[in-house]
Amino acid sequence: MTQEELDALMAGGLDDIDNIDETEDSKTEEKEEVKEETKDNENVDEGEPITPPPADSKNKVVAQLDEVTKESEEKAVQILEKMDEISATISDTNEKIKKIIEFLTEEKALFTKLHNMFPHIKKFEEELQKTEEIIKIAEQISKENESAENEIFTVMDIMQYQDIHRQKIERVINIMRALIKYMNRLFEGKIEDEARVKSAKHLQGDETEEVVSDEDIEKLLEKFGAK
Numbered sequence: 001m002t003q004e005e006l007d008a009l010m011a012g013g014l015d016d017i018d019n020i021d022e023t024e025d026s027k028t029e030e031k032e033e034v035k036e037e038t039k040d041n042e043n044v045d046e047g048e049p050i051t052p053p054p055a056d057s058k059n060k061v062v063a064q065l066d067e068v069t070k071e072s073e074e075k076a077v078q079i080l081e082k083m084d085e086i087s088a089t090i091s092d093t094n095e096k097i098k099k100i101i102e103f104l105t106e107e108k109a110l111f112t113k114l115h116n117m118f119p120h121i122k123k124f125e126e127e128l129q130k131t132e133e134i135i136k137i138a139e140q141i142s143k144e145n146e147s148a149e150n151e152i153f154t155v156m157d158i159m160q161y162q163d164i165h166r167q168k169i170e171r172v173i174n175i176m177r178a179l180i181k182y183m184n185r186l187f188e189g190k191i192e193d194e195a196r197v198k199s200a201k202h203l204q205g206d207e208t209e210e211v212v213s214d215e216d217i218e219k220l221l222e223k224f225g226a227k
Contacts, residue, residue: 058184062077065169065173069166069170070164072165073162073163073166076159076163080156083155086152087149087152087153090145090152091149093145094142094146097141097142097145098142101138101139102191104131105140107131108128108131108135111124112128114128115128139200
């Protein structure tokens with residue numbers, strides 16, 4: 001008897017003892033189900049080993065790298081062209097703002113003379129203040145345009161790293177191709193592949209027919225003896 005059953009008995013609740021027993025049985029069943037599920041998961045087949053992809057055009061590594069370098073270079077050129085157009089637009093806008101500032105500066109000089117000659121006329125003073133404010137705004141816009149143009153030049157310089165990345169990828173491609181050529185030369189043999197004995201996938205005694213028989217070996221020896 002557990003402590004819970006004893007406490008329930010002391011409290012005079014026999015029905016509670018039955019409930020406790022049912023709860024204990026339920027917990028036991030849940031534990032057993034969890035154990036069985038864990039055992040089943042351990043016995044699940046993890047699947048076949050990963051095999052290399054087929055040697056088609058989509059899976060050729062060097063071809064994919066060549067495609068990456070080509071596309072990245074094309075996109076980089078497009079980005080640089082667009083940024084150059086934006087820079088040219090900003091420069092053209094800045095030239096127009098400078099002309100506006102020149103005109104406003106002349107207006108400021110005119111209203112300054114009128115205000116000095118007729119100080120009692122408030123209109124001249126008001127127009128002078130407005131002109132000064134507009135000149136300040138135009139000068140601020142001109143400075144912001146120049147700052148934006150400098151930032152564009154900085155980004156264009158950063159984009160030059162794309163060419164460095166392209167050269168690095170091409171270097172990797174050249175190394176890979178050199179290794180492939182070296183491996184091909186390393187595994188070259190004097191015997192043609194057609195003259196070689198058929199490769200056995202299984203050993204003698206396996207329940208399969210994919211083995212090299214004694215007859216195949218004798219035919220191969222006769223073929224070499226005839227030469």
